[in-house]
Amino acid sequence: MVDVEATGSSSRRHRVVEVAVVQLDDERRVQGEYSTLIDPEGPVGPTHIHGIEQHHLLPAPRFGGIAARLAALLRGRVLVGHNVGCDRAFLAAEFDRAGIVMPDVPTVCTMRLAEESFGAPYGLSLRACARAAGISGWAAHTALGDARASGQLFARCAPQDRGELAEAAAVPWPASAHMTGEGARWIARRAGFSPFAAAGNGDERDRRMVSSGRHGGA
Structure with missing residues (x-):
């Protein structure tokens, strides 16, 4: 999940300000969760949506500093997300x-999977698709919260027998030796960072964005 x-809606003109990866195993169980704020080298954009303010990014790395580690997390993986084409473009x-x-x-x-599985009774946004699937209680418009919700949608909607994993394993990524900034520190959101209530039920949940992983990921 990614x-x-x-900072805006155009991958050409705007920049990533936060990224999250949730890794699932073949049983669709969470193997690891990773997230970081990213310095976009300019204005943060719609704070009213993502909750990130300029001063939150003072210790955050630039994308180039986390590119090698991010590539390592994505290597051999299928890229899954809600309206994933947008995430991939960014x-x-x-x-x-x-x-x-x-x-x-x-x-x-997962937007297409949810539409095929449940129709679109409330729309096609992540919140609407999650509602149709009975998923609630995540920190909406945080990268890790939305990746977690997308992961739950995938687990509920995707057929078990899929061929993408073998295809992903064969995709060659650039060697990390050719990338710079591999050791840059990832800076995650802290508890209470986001002004938004948990999606689906309004509870104020613990919003710590974690960077952890269990061994054995595919």
């Missing part, structure tokens, strides 16, 4: 700015 928060643009060509990895869109 999700980005950005990631490809940021990798390009860092001098890295993002390969043509297989993608799965």
Whole structure:
């Protein structure tokens, strides 16, 4: 699962301000969760949507500083997300700015999966699709919160027998030796950082964005 928060809607003109990756195993269990704020080297954009203010980014790395580690997290993985084409476009643009060509990895869109599974009784936004699937209680418009919700949608909607994983394993990524900034520190959101209530039920949940992972990821 992948999700980005950005300074605007255009991957050409705007920048990523937060990225999250949630890794699932073959049983669709969470293996690891990783997220970081990213310095967009300019205005943060719609704070009223993503909750990120300029001063939150003072310790955050630039994308080039986390590109190598992010590529390692995505290597061999299917790129899954809600309206995943948008997330992929932003990631490809940021990798390009860092001098890295993002390969043509297989993608799965949870928006389309949810539409096929439940129709669109409330619309096609992540919140609407999650509502149709009975998913609630995540920190909406945070990269990790939305990646988690997309992961739950995927687990409920995607057929078990899919061929994308084998395809992803064969996709060659640039060697990390050719990337810079591999050791840049990832800076996650802290508890209470976001002004938004948890999506679906209005509860004020713990919003710590974690960077952790269990061994054995595919």
